[in-house]
Amino acid sequence: MIEKKQYIAPSDLINQLKAKSDLAFNYLYQNYSKALFTIIFQTLQNQELSEDVLQESFVKIWKNIDAYDSSKGTLFTWMLNICRNQAIDKTRSKLFKNNSQNQAIENNVSVFSKTENQFKPEYIGLKTLTNNLKPEYREIIDLIYYKGYTQNDAAEHLQIPLGTVKTRCRAALLELRKIFNH
Amino acid sequence: MTPHELINSGLLELYVSGTLPEADNVLISKMADEYSIVHEEIKRIENSIIAALENENYTISNQAKNKIFETIKVMPLNDETKIVSFNKNRNIINWAAAAMFLLLIGASIFITILSKQKNQLAVQKTQAETDNETLLSRNTFLQTAINKAANDLSILRSHDFKKIMLMPVSSNNHEMACVYWNPITHQLFVDNCGLANPGNGKTYQMWAIKNGKPINVGIFNKNMYNKGLQEFASVDVVESFAVTIENQNQATLPNLATLQVAGKI
Numbered sequence: 225m226i227e228k229k230q231y232i233a234p235s236d237l238i239n240q241l242k243a244k245s246d247l248a249f250n251y252l253y254q255n256y257s258k259a260l261f262t263i264i265f266q267t268l269q270n271q272e273l274s275e276d277v278l279q280e281s282f283v284k285i286w287k288n289i290d291a292y293d294s295s296k297g298t299l300f301t302w303m304l305n306i307c308r309n310q311a312i313d314k315t316r317s318k319l320f321k322n323n324s325q326n327q328a329i330e331n332n333v334s335v336f337s338k339t340e341n342q343f344k345p346e347y348i349g350l351k352t353l354t355n356n357l358k359p360e361y362r363e364i365i366d367l368i369y370y371k372g373y374t375q376n377d378a379a380e381h382l383q384i385p386l387g388t389v390k391t392r393c394r395a396a397l398l399e400l401r402k403i404f405n406h
Numbered sequence: 407m408t409p410h411e412l413i414n415s416g417l418l419e420l421y422v423s424g425t426l427p428e429a430d431n432v433l434i435s436k437m438a439d440e441y442s443i444v445h446e447e448i449k450r451i452e453n454s455i456i457a458a459l460e461n462e463n464y465t466i467s468n469q470a471k472n473k474i475f476e477t478i479k480v481m482p483l484n485d486e487t488k489i490v491s492f493n494k495n496r497n498i499i500n501w502a503a504a505a506m507f508l509l510l511i512g513a514s515i516f517i518t519i520l521s522k523q524k525n526q527l528a529v530q531k532t533q534a535e536t537d538n539e540t541l542l543s544r545n546t547f548l549q550t551a552i553n554k555a556a557n558d559l560s561i562l563r564s565h566d567f568k569k570i571m572l573m574p575v576s577s578n579n580h581e582m583a584c585v586y587w588n589p590i591t592h593q594l595f596v597d598n599c600g601l602a603n604p605g606n607g608k609t610y611q612m613w614a615i616k617n618g619k620p621i622n623v624g625i626f627n628k629n630m631y632n633k634g635l636q637e638f639a640s641v642d643v644v645e646s647f648a649v650t651i652e653n654q655n656q657a658t659l660p661n662l663a664t665l666q667v668a669g670k671i
Contacts, residue, residue: 375426
């Protein structure tokens, strides 16, 4: 089994995935599964459903790797979009709505509202970010990366100019780099 | 836009998030291919966001992980699988074609055998028909012979017929014949079993003697030698009968040289 610290160049990884290499898939899982799961969980807030969606997402990635076009984005971005869309699709499912309803009754808190336009930082479980980032940076990362807002949607949602969205996003990522030494 | 302007614009962060329009993505990918500084910056952004996400306390259960790997494992490999599948189908088609070919050969052999058997049966049928005809013919012949024998027997047993023995006229001759004559109906039958075969070009001729004059009764049927009684034309009151041996043409009058047997009533 390939350890996470081993490095495979993206182009090689993609070629190996296209050749349906088990080792390449293992590498993919080791290096990206947790990040992708976090994205999914942020939307669904349910362990079981999130794991189901992760499975569906990896199956989709595995099946559709030939459709990946490196000229339109990185492999991670492509996978991020798949997971985010799968999670959003799941929020429309009957099962998710039933679960959300039950959870709302139990906690007297509308978890479902997290997926709606109104931003509620208390419901995004980004503990590390919460502790280390300014609230406006947390917001922009949540909207852009977790919820998949476009810059226009984010600008509209936050009621800030388009240019501010870009600069704030960059500033947030620079802060993250400092935190994780990247 | 220069690479540095692009890096500082904040567009690369949006590029990594996958929220830019496709045209912008294509443009940035081209810049990343051309400028390593852009490429490296994208990698750094990606690594930062992945690190941030991984630092959250969410964990994937081993059960879910195993399920993912098991699902991937049982999935069709790639398009080659389809090709294999197609080949399998083709193999099935090939097998089916081979089976059909063998079936055709088998059917041809079967038809040939049947055809041969049919011809043999036709020959046998013809033979059987011929045999049948022969048997029928033989049966008819035998039936005729039986009828004749029965008829001859009835004559021999009948008290209405007189039996007249025709004895040889010379001591060198040992031939004889027997005449059965009905004085009432004048029917005349001759048993020629005592006469030798007259030989090629010769025939026996029957005569009735009435008032000392010979009357030609007829010649013996060649096919009737040793085959029971031969009927001749009716003759009325006569004194005796005689048989001569003649050339195939009937004689108008008998002579002593050709007289073979004779007998009085």
